[in-house]
Every structure is written in structure tokens, then in C-alpha cells.
Amino acid sequence: MELLLIILIGLLYGAGVYLILRRSMVKLLLGIMFLGTGANILIFLLGGITKGKPPVIDEALKMFQDSYADPIPQALILTAIVISFALTAFAIVLLKRVYALVDSDDLDDLNTPEEEDI
Amino acid sequence: MKSPILQSATKYLLPILLLFSFFLLLRGHYYPGGGFVGGLVASIAFVLHSFANGPEETMKILKRKPLSLIPTGLAISALSVTLPLLLGYPPMTGLWFEEPIPFIGMIGSSLFFDLGVYLVVIGVVLTILFTISLNNLEEKR
Amino acid sequence: MIDNHILGPVFIHLFTAILQLIAWRKTVTQRYISGIGSFLGVLVAIRLLSKVQDQGILTMNASNWESPFGIVFVADLLSSTLVLITSLAGLAVSLFSSTGINRQRMLYGYFPIFHFLVMGLNGAFLTGDIFNLYVWFEVIIISSFVLMTLGGRKTQLEGAVKYMALNILASTFFLTGIGILYGITGSLNMADLSQKIKLVNNQFLIGITSMFFLLGFGIKSAVFPLYYWLPSSYHTPPSAVAATFGGLLTKVGIYAMLRVFSLIFIPDEFTRNLLMILAVLTIVTGSLGALIKLNIRRLFSYLIVCHIGFMIGGIGMFTKVALMGTVFYLFHDILVKTNMFLIAGLIRQMRGTMDMKSLGGIYAQYPKISLLIALVLFSLVGIPPLSGFWPKVFLFKEAFNISEYAFVAALVLGSFVTLFVIARMWSEVFWKDVPSDVNIEDKYNPMPLARRILLVMPIALLAIATVFIGINAEVVVKLVDQIASQLVDTSSYVEAVLGKQN
Numbered sequence: 001m002e003l004l005l006i007i008l009i010g011l012l013y014g015a016g017v018y019l020i021l022r023r024s025m026v027k028l029l030l031g032i033m034f035l036g037t038g039a040n041i042l043i044f045l046l047g048g049i050t051k052g053k054p055p056v057i058d059e060a061l062k063m064f065q066d067s068y069a070d071p072i073p074q075a076l077i078l079t080a081i082v083i084s085f086a087l088t089a090f091a092i093v094l095l096k097r098v099y100a101l102v103d104s105d106d107l108d109d110l111n112t113p114e115e116e117d118i
Numbered sequence: 119m120k121s122p123i124l125q126s127a128t129k130y131l132l133p134i135l136l137l138f139s140f141f142l143l144l145r146g147h148y149y150p151g152g153g154f155v156g157g158l159v160a161s162i163a164f165v166l167h168s169f170a171n172g173p174e175e176t177m178k179i180l181k182r183k184p185l186s187l188i189p190t191g192l193a194i195s196a197l198s199v200t201l202p203l204l205l206g207y208p209p210m211t212g213l214w215f216e217e218p219i220p221f222i223g224m225i226g227s228s229l230f231f232d233l234g235v236y237l238v239v240i241g242v243v244l245t246i247l248f249t250i251s252l253n254n255l256e257e258k259r
Numbered sequence: 260m261i262d263n264h265i266l267g268p269v270f271i272h273l274f275t276a277i278l279q280l281i282a283w284r285k286t287v288t289q290r291y292i293s294g295i296g297s298f299l300g301v302l303v304a305i306r307l308l309s310k311v312q313d314q315g316i317l318t319m320n321a322s323n324w325e326s327p328f329g330i331v332f333v334a335d336l337l338s339s340t341l342v343l344i345t346s347l348a349g350l351a352v353s354l355f356s357s358t359g360i361n362r363q364r365m366l367y368g369y370f371p372i373f374h375f376l377v378m379g380l381n382g383a384f385l386t387g388d389i390f391n392l393y394v395w396f397e398v399i400i401i402s403s404f405v406l407m408t409l410g411g412r413k414t415q416l417e418g419a420v421k422y423m424a425l426n427i428l429a430s431t432f433f434l435t436g437i438g439i440l441y442g443i444t445g446s447l448n449m450a451d452l453s454q455k456i457k458l459v460n461n462q463f464l465i466g467i468t469s470m471f472f473l474l475g476f477g478i479k480s481a482v483f484p485l486y487y488w489l490p491s492s493y494h495t496p497p498s499a500v501a502a503t504f505g506g507l508l509t510k511v512g513i514y515a516m517l518r519v520f521s522l523i524f525i526p527d528e529f530t531r532n533l534l535m536i537l538a539v540l541t542i543v544t545g546s547l548g549a550l551i552k553l554n555i556r557r558l559f560s561y562l563i564v565c566h567i568g569f570m571i572g573g574i575g576m577f578t579k580v581a582l583m584g585t586v587f588y589l590f591h592d593i594l595v596k597t598n599m600f601l602i603a604g605l606i607r608q609m610r611g612t613m614d615m616k617s618l619g620g621i622y623a624q625y626p627k628i629s630l631l632i633a634l635v636l637f638s639l640v641g642i643p644p645l646s647g648f649w650p651k652v653f654l655f656k657e658a659f660n661i662s663e664y665a666f667v668a669a670l671v672l673g674s675f676v677t678l679f680v681i682a683r684m685w686s687e688v689f690w691k692d693v694p695s696d697v698n699i700e701d702k703y704n705p706m707p708l709a710r711r712i713l714l715v716m717p718i719a720l721l722a723i724a725t726v727f728i729g730i731n732a733e734v735v736v737k738l739v740d741q742i743a744s745q746l747v748d749t750s751s752y753v754e755a756v757l758g759k760q761n
Contacts, residue, residue, distance in 0.1 A: 039434045046442025083397045110417040159342040189280035
């Protein structure tokens with residue numbers, strides 16, 4: 001399971017970096033989403049995918065050892081998912097507006113020369 | 119896309135999904151669920167309705183702009199966060215009624231926090247989706 | 260000391276934003292609420308700082324969960340002073356934007372988002388939990404995205420795409436770093452981390468993790484190879500927005516670096532050298548960029564980059580005197596950079612352009628305002644006794660002390676380039692006559708007096724703060740001295756959060 005997740009994280013990060021380096025705006029967005037997902041799975045993996053291991057309760061007490069897992073990685077991932085949801089939604093709206101204005105998907109076309117500044 | 123099957127299905131699905139979202143909101147304190155998930159389910163119900171009948175129809179059921187849900191929800195959440203301060207506890211401390219209330223269970227300040235999150239999520243999601251879809255409609259005309 | 264009220268500055272801005280959301284589309288009401296809210300924010304921040312000075316580091320355990328299990332908020336001298344300065348800059352920008360932002364943008368919710376941004380900044384300064392810091396960072400960047408795109412002109416959206424992509428990337432690096440850190444130590448509380456990180460066997464892994472944080476904060480604070488998004492986006496939004504961004508956003512990155520590198524990853528030889536190299540290159544590239552720019556705001560954007568290098572250098576040297584220089588420079592920079600962009604906005608109101616080639620004659624037309632602006636420019640250049648002078652003294656002294664001659668050279672270069680570009684700007688914008696082929700459209704002169712006061716007063720307010728820091732340098736140096744000792748020796752911070760150890 002760990003090995004599978006490690007390979008998955010590597011793939012997601014690799015694909016994310018590759019897509020971010022492309023010139024297309026949609027690929028940029030996809031790359032950002034891949035990186036975010038990769039980071040979430042990384043937290044999940046590093047939080048330890050074991051059954052049990054509750055926080056706060058002393059290990060010697062043997063109470064709830066099987067039924068409760070460490071909730072912190074889950075809380076972190078949940079928060080990160082909510083945040084990336086908001087960011088992605090905003091990014092989609094922004095890129096759509098930019099596409100309507102610039103009429104191009106190419107990031108290199110986003111350069112209004114300095115003379116047109118106000 | 120106007121499909122009669124989807125239209126008549128959403129007529130029943132909308133209330134059921136809303137009820138389910140409320141169920142998720144209430145059970146969120148100890149079990150999977152909570153304000154965010156509940157809010158998402160509720161907004162999916164409205165999105166489904168707007169798929170079937172068009173966003174204008176959905177706006178009519180909502181009566182007011184979804185944007186106005188955001189300040190309401192934020193205010194409820196912010197008040198439930200700061201209420202413990204008045205009683206001398208740190209912010210976000212859970213304050214609970216002694217006795218459980220039938221059908222709902224224990225009521226505390228964290229429920230109101232979740233309720234605020236629920237409203238904010240519905241407001242934000244619907245605002246974003248309606249902005250995109252209404253823009254598209256205008257562009258088509 | 261436990262004090263439940265240290266989140267006051269955060270809540271004030273939260274409630275201000277909520278009230279303004281309720282008063283949606285009533286722009287006049289929103290302006291009043293914004294002014295009052297920001298003013299209350301300053302008062303609460305002053306109270307917080309004086310309390311911290313009296314009683315030492317204050318902490319608050321959110322939800323009554325004891326640290327290190329719950330989220331803890333900590334107000335030490337560094338964070339409470341930064342909260343105060345942020346609130347001051349926020350007040351100035353809030354007053355300025357009541358006239359400097361057009362009605363269209365206010366209708367789309369400029370003011371509530373602005374207050375969410377200030378709330379996020381205050382939260383980021385006050386939190387003592389590394390993941391909570393990430394959440395506040397996200398609050399900041401989401402609000403800044405909206406502020407950046409409000410109005411939706413073409414150049415603005417183009418800048419926003421670059422800004423958005425790089426900032427989300429920075430957050431991802433930061434999140435990855437947090438994930439690895441949690442995996443290694445099993446804790447997120449910064450004070451607890453500073454204890455646990457010493458016990459980790461594999462210090463090599465810790466070094467790699469610290470690089471993730473450096474990368475994330477480096478993008479946010481615009482350090483040398485990662486700064487390109489800044490000059491290509493900061494000149495696009497309205498000046499009040501650019502003032503908030505230029506004055507405050509990059510500085511949060513510096514604050515986070517100070518916090519993380521003083522508490523968790525104490526810089527080793529490699530990190531220190533890396534930071535010094537980055538600092539030198541940041542100063543050099545920033546000043547080279549500033550030399551060729553003729554648009555005022557593009558010029559200021561490069562000056563931000565250049566001066567970020569000064570602070571990074573201070574962190575890189577990591578001695579008490581160097582940190583004093585960095586922290587002092589941080590305070591000075593927030594006030595002055597905010598003011599510079601407000602001045603750019605004022606110049607645009609007066610002349611309708613920010614291109615130095617078609618500007619001119621402002622001194623002849625508005626001598627008093629020009630003298631006020633000159634004061635700010637002097638402070639930026641670092642003329643004694645204004646605020647920009649003192650931190651540089653510390654930085655020079657320490658750089659000579661530990662023989663970082665490359666950094667000394669970069670400091671000299673950065674200071675001279677700043678002097679040169681500001682002098683050029685002064686002669687082009689203020690002294691030179693208006694070029695004969697340019698028709699000026701002066702929107703400032705026909706304005707009613709109240710609105711003119713609202714444009715000039717924030718600049719005067721921040722200028723007074725700068726002069727105050729410069730003249731009362733003794734008090735500030737004492738404060739900065741305490742802050743630097745807290746940064747070098749973090750035991751008081753750890754003790755305040757975790758309680759007495761054994």
C-alpha cells in the first residue's frame with residue numbers, strides 16, 4: 001500500500017510539474033490541481049496508514065487502540081481540500097475571463113507591452 | 119438541455135437531497151458529515167435543478183441571490199466563535215446545552231458554527247456556478 | 260500568560276467585513292464601516308502590544324485544547340508589533356481607497372475583501388501552529404486574488420494569472436513541507452516542533468524539508484530566482500490594492516521565514532550560505548530592474564524585490580545584530596512601501612499617468628504635498644534621521660563583523676541604486692516641467708476638499724509614522740533588541756506555549 005501511494009505521489013508531482021511548465025493555461029490549471037492532490041496524498045501517507053494509533057490517549061492504556069485513528073492528517077487533508085476547492089473554482093473563473101478577453105490559451109500572449117500601461 | 123425525465127426526477131430529488139444535506143449537517147459533530155459536506159450536497163441539489171430547468175428557474179425558487187447567504191452564514195459562524203469569549207473561555211470553545219433535544223440531539227455552539235459553514239458553502243458554490251452559467255447564456259445570445 | 264483576547268485584531272476585521280457584506284452595494288456605508296473598523300483595529304493592536312510589553316508573551320489555546328494538541332495563538336513582541344504596523348497600514352489604505360478606488364470596484368465588494376485580507380495578515384502573525392499559518396496564508400492569497408482581478412481590465416487579468424499560478428505553487432510547496440514535517444515529528448505546534456526537531460536522528464531529511472519551506476516562502480516574498488511574478492503583476496491593480504500588496508504581502512513571507520528559521524529549522528552552514536547568496540542576487544537583480552524602468556509602479560515593484568534582499572541577508576547572517584536589522588527593516592519597509600504605492604496612486608490622480616516621460620511639474624503645482632512626498636522618499640533612501648537609516652546601520656555593522664563582504668557590496672549597490680532611481684524620479688516627476696506635447700488631465704484639483712484630504716491624509720499618516728520611528732529610534736531599537744533576543748533564544752517562546760519544561 002505504501003509503495004503504491006509513493007509511486008502515485010511521484011506520478012502526480014511529476015505530471016503536475018510537467019503540466020505547469022507547458023504554455024497552455026488549461027494545462028497550467030490541471031498541473032496545479034495535480035500538485036495539490038499529490039500534496040494531500042503525501043500528508044495521508046506520512047500521517048501513517050495504520051489502523052488505530054489514537055492521539056492524546058496514552059499507549060499503555062490500550063483503550064480505543066483499534067477503533068480510533070490519528071485524526072490530524074484527515075483534518076489537514078480536509079482543510080487542504082476545501083482550500084484547493086476554493087482556489088480551483090476561482091482559477092477556473094479567472095482563466096475563463098482571461099480567455100474571453102485575450103482570445104488565446106497561450107500564456108505567452110499575456111504580455112501587454114509597457115507602453116500601454118496606465 | 120431540457121429533458122422531461124430529469125425535470126420530473128429533480129422535482130422529487132430536490133427536497134430529498136436538501137433533507138439529506140440537513141441530516142449530514144446535524145450528524146457532523148461525531149460522525150462523518152458536517153457543514154461543508156452538507157452545504158455541498160445542498161448546492162448539488164440546486165445545481166441539479168438548474169441543469170433540468172435552467173438557472174433562471176432555480177433563481178426563482180431561491181427567491182433571493184445566493185450571495186446574501188454568505189454574510190448570514192459568516193455572521194452565525196463568527197458569533198458562535200466569539201460567544202465563549204463573553205463567558206471567559208477561549209474563542210471556539212464548545213458550549214453545550216445540558217439536555218439533548220429530541221430528534222436533533224445535543225445542541226451546542228459548534229452546531230451553529232457548522233450551520234454558518236453550511237450556509238456559506240451553499241452561497242459560495244451557487245454564486246460561482248451561476249456566475250459562470252449566466253455568463254455563458256449571455257454570450258450565447 | 261494565557262489571554263483569551265489576543266485574537267481581537269482578527270475579529271475586528273472579520274466583523275467589519277461581515278457588516279460590509281450585509282451592506283452589500285451600499286458603498287457609502289461601506290466606506291464609513293471600513294474607516295471605523297480599521298481605526299478600532301489600530302486601537303486594539305496598540306492595546307495588544309502594550310499588554311505584551313507589560314506581561315510578556317501571551318498565548319491563547321483555541322477551543323480550550325491544551326497545546327501542543329490544539330491550535331495555539333501566540334502574541335510575542337514580533338507578532339504584536341507587526342499586527343500594529345499592519346493595522347496602521349490597513350487604516351491608511353482603507354482611508355485612501357474610499358476615494359482612490361472607483362465605485363464599480365466597490366460595488367463588486369472591494370472593501371469586505373480588503374478586510375478579509377487584513378484579517379488574514381493579522382491571523383498569520385498571531386498563530387503559533389504551522390498548519391494554521393498555511394490556512395491564514397490561503398485566506399490572504401484568496402482575498403488577494405479577488406482584489407487583483409476586481410475591475411477586470413486586460414492587463415490586470417494578465418498579471419493576475421501569473422500571480423495566481425506562482426502563489427498557488429508556493430502554497431503547494433509549503434503544504435508539502437508541512438506534510439513531511441508532520442510525518443517526521445508528529446506535531447504541528449511550532450514551539451513543540453522546535454523541541455522535537457532536535458531529537459530527530461535523520462537531520463539530512465530535516466534539511467530537505469527546510470528547503471520546501473524556503474521555496475514556498477521564497478516565492479511569496481519574491482526572492483531572487485522566484486521573484487518574476489512580482490514585477491509582472493504588481494503594476495496592474497489599482498494603487499490602493501498595490502499598496503496593500505507591496506507593503507504587506509511579501510513581508511508576510513519574510514515574517515514566516517523569520518519564524519520558521521528561528522524556531523524550527525535553525526539555519527546551518529549550508530542554509531546560511533544559500534540565504535546569503537540569494538540575498539546578494541536578489542539585491543543585484545532587483546536594483547538592475549529598477550534602473551531601467553520608467554513607469555513609477557514598475558520601478559517600485561523592482562525596489563520591493565531589491566529591499567527584500569536586505570532582509571533575507573539579515574536572516575542569512577542569523578546573529579542578534581543582523582536580526583535586529585532585519586526586523587527593523589521589516590517595520591520600516593511595511594510603512595514606506597505602502598506609502599510609495601499610495602503616492603503612485605496620488606500622482607495618477609494628479610496627472611492621469613504613471614509614465615515618467617509624460618509626468619512633470621508637480622512641485623510647481625503642489626509644493627506642500629511634494630515636500631511631504633519628499634520626506635517619504637528620503638526615508639526610503641535611508642537618510643538619517645528617518646526610519647530607513649537605522650536598520651541599514653545594523654546590517655552593515657554585522658556584515659563587516661562576520662566578513663560577508665559580498666553582502667556589504669550588495670548593500671552598497673542596493674542603497675546607491677535606490678538613491679539614484681529615487682533622485683531620477685524626483686527630477687522627472689516633480690522638478691521637470693510638464694512635457695509640451697502632453698495634455699494633463701488633473702482629476703485631483705477639481706475634487707471637493709474632503710476627498711482631497713482623504714487622498715493626502717493616509718500618506719501623511721504613514722509619513723508621520725516613519726518620522727516617529729526615525730526620531731524615536733532609541734525606543735524602537737530597544738524593542739527590536741528584545742525581539743531579536745527572543746528570536747535567537749526561543750526558550751521564552753517555547754515556555755510560554757508549552758508551559759515550564761520540567
